[in-house]
Amino acid sequence: MNDIAISVENLAKQYKIGLANKRHDTLRDFVAGGLRSLFNRNIPNKFAGSQRSPSSETFWALKDVTFNVHSGETIGFIGRNGAGKSTLLKILSRITEPTSGVAKIHGRVASLLEVGTGFHGELTGRENIYLNGAILGMQKREIERKFDEIVDFAEVEKFIETPVKRYSSGMYLRLAFAVAAHLEPEILIVDEVLAVGDASFQKKCLSKMHTVGKEGRTVLFVSHNLSAVTSLCQRAIWLNQGEVISDGASQQTVSEYLNSGLLMIAQQEWPDAAVAPGNDIVRVRAMRLRAEDGRSTDVIDIREAVAFEIEFEVLKPGHVLVPVIGLEKDDGFCVFVSHDRDTEWRRCARPAGYFTSTVYIPGNFLSEGRFVIGAGIITEVPFRVHFDVNPAVAFQVIDSFDGDAARGDLAGQMPGVIRPLLKWSNRFMPDQLQSAVH
């Protein structure tokens, strides 16, 4: 069981800046650039500058990444948006090529970078199971053999002959995940699949992933859900700006990640809309945490309320958009999730323009320690995630020892992720005591 499943040596990937936002060139550029551009313009050049430098038009999404994965290991990849996690998985899935370096993979790979890849709305559930299965690498007779199991898992028996465009988003996701869950590769690569769907769906995915891990398969798993990483993976690798910062037991890596100085963030801004997280409907422009007096902060007194703001720009009008936040303890434990229920915009399509959505977290609520807020904008029906930034902000709650918070005059440890100042009352009943003595 201890043989190497994946070995990665000095893997590096260079991207042209602007490739992602300026989607494609025009023929005019091509004619101007001459025929030499016809063949491969991304010539590896390691000396093009380590990070985004104005003189070069390239940046390294991955730099000299080296690690081994033993077969049967479940390994999580963590890091901020743009740290290179997805690029790494794309290279290991053979979707894109590394610029330099080598990765060796021993065993059959299935990669699940999205659920329902290749699903077609016009096709029925049955037809999509076959199509999606084939796309994920299953053979026809294998799909036939597992067909009933897949339908069972997805709970869509009654609608199996219905085009999936008529499915609810929940049914659609269940069916898509069911097909993927019945793949039987030796190495499974999963990216953020759990970021979609409702709670019960996520639970189902997680328990299926647990089973897969227990069957001795190698699993590579990228997630922003740090508690999922600690519960599913024995080992975690933390990537930052394309480099491996830490590689070790998942608990340890996660807490290192959360305790790193990198992770005290009072605010983030995206001055350039083109590279801000989002899509052509909505893009985030800023996220910040404000104390009661309005200043942006990452340290909060336990008694103080705090406001979290999401500034976003609606580019395409006519969509119902719901800002959401998730608040996590520094070990990845999710304290709560909250969706914007402001009645003014509830179920209302938003016009194009700039919005600021603010959520207030009361004082005397969170316990002391580090917390992380992840935030995004979704549409609830049909379910769609427009963007999801995690961590959006990270902050420290400090307890006061003035005696007027929940801690009172206690000086020692006080466990718990929340520390509300609850109402207590006392009644003194001297008569009852007397009757008991009688």
Place this chain on the structure above:
Amino acid sequence: MAKAHSSSLITLTEPTVLIQARRHLFDLDLAGIWAYRELLYFLVWRDLKVRYKQTLIGTGWVVIQPLMTMAIFTVIFGNFAKIPSDGLPYPIFSYAALLPWNLFSSSLNRGGESVVNNANLVTKIYFPRLILPLSSVLSPMADFAIAFVILIGMMIWFGIAPTVGILMLPIFVILAICTALAMGLWLAALNVRYRDVRYTIPFLIQIWMFASPVAYPVSMVPEKWRWLYSLNPMAGVIEGFRWALLGNQSPDFSVMAISATVVMGLLAAGMVYFKQMERTFADEM
């Protein structure tokens, strides 16, 4: 249990895969395409299913489209312009040409759009990318087969018997497909980087049609330009169809051999170019 079934997964053809920047220009990974033949089948199947599912009369369009074109050609070119048709009834003269022409033009059209239209697959899943243009040039074969049945009906109606040249028909069909694939590979790869390509494809097809003997006979082309004209592989294919089915004058096989050689060269170069470009497909979409 996991081990017992894992052999059925076709994601990898060999147990160990080396991932690194591709170095060899001529590494076409044809074995990979063979390993993914079921995906090829399912993509063609999806294409056909989806195409006829939402339309009111489904496969009827496969028949109506060439018949309508034939009717328009007959009225405009046959009756008004009085273009000669080598002594054949104009409707069957043009229909016999529209059959391979439509096969070619829709293969080329689909092939050129194949990678861009499947961006969601290319950015999320590994498979040999050549499968995409391959599947899109294959799916019009089904339309061709249906439209062919109508041609047989028309031949019976007009009392025309095919010649022994009918044995050559598969070769003409293969040449048409290869020509479409050769061009389609170049266009599909260029389309990812230069989206203007999408708008040039209909033009290309239109110009190509006028340069092919679809609405008129080759005998109308001046003798001294005939050899140049015949280098267009579709000219040979269409002439070949008329010769095999309607007993027309046979195409010049020596010129056809030259254009077939050019097509094969273009196809091989197209594959190399496509393989070279596919390395950045996922990054550019």
